[in-house]
Amino acid sequence: MSAQAQPTTPAALAREALRAAIARGEYLPGERLIEAQLCQRLGASRFTVRAALQDLAADGLVEVQRNRGAQVRKVSVEEAIEISEVRMVLEGLVAARAASRVTDEQASDLDEVALLMRRAVAAGEFHRYSELNQRLHALIRTVAAHRTADGIIETLRGQVVRHQFMLSLHPGRPAVSLPQHERIIEAIRHRDPKAAEAAMRDHIASVIDHLRSLDEVRP
Numbered sequence: 001m002s003a004q005a006q007p008t009t010p011a012a013l014a015r016e017a018l019r020a021a022i023a024r025g026e027y028l029p030g031e032r033l034i035e036a037q038l039c040q041r042l043g044a045s046r047f048t049v050r051a052a053l054q055d056l057a058a059d060g061l062v063e064v065q066r067n068r069g070a071q072v073r074k075v076s077v078e079e080a081i082e083i084s085e086v087r088m089v090l091e092g093l094v095a096a097r098a099a100s101r102v103t104d105e106q107a108s109d110l111d112e113v114a115l116l117m118r119r120a121v122a123a124g125e126f127h128r129y130s131e132l133n134q135r136l137h138a139l140i141r142t143v144a145a146h147r148t149a150d151g152i153i154e155t156l157r158g159q160v161v162r163h164q165f166m167l168s169l170h171p172g173r174p175a176v177s178l179p180q181h182e183r184i185i186e187a188i189r190h191r192d193p194k195a196a197e198a199a200m201r202d203h204i205a206s207v208i209d210h211l212r213s214l215d216e217v218r219p
Helices: 009-021 035-042 045-059 077-101 104-123 126-146 145-159 161-169 173-189 193-217
Strands: 062-065 069-072
Touching: 009 035, 009 045, 009 161, 009 173, 035 045, 035 069, 045 062, 069 145, 077 126, 077 145, 077 193, 104 126, 104 173, 126 145, 126 161, 126 193, 161 173, 173 193
Parallel strands: none
Antiparallel strands: 062 069
16 A cells, blocks of 8 residues: 555656755755756756746745745754644644554554664665655554645645754664654554554654754754
């Protein structure tokens, strides 16, 4: 089962490619996103690129200004912390709902992602771990099937996607977050909503603590 519908329209494909490039740091906060260059890079029309930029602007990842074009939105660590605090509440609710709705097939899907995450950490494949992290959270939202929360979380996640990517590459971070993810999966598999919510909130609280530590050492 797919954790999340894959983008199929040209604008959706361009949007996700650009989102991934921003997360990887190929475009820095405040950097202009020039349509002609994006068209060449993505092999897309100007109309498609504009639609993708508008979607990312709606997600809070890009700013589009009249007569000045688009640029990557600057999200401070302080704002990323506030966004994560909201996510902690919403994703806790989603994890609890997932625990009350999960099927045996979906539980197997969760186990598969956990296995792949363990292998990625053991092999030091932290880019792969970051991708699996996103896949896991998307799968949990799919299991929960809470459309309102899902939409809000996806928008919030888009705004801090670069911070999340950098955290996943921070030395030692995957080894810390892996057992947290495993506790979330275990609680959902055992159909324990309270434990699932607590595990998810603990995990995102850990993310917030790490963001705060980054803010403290910022020059």
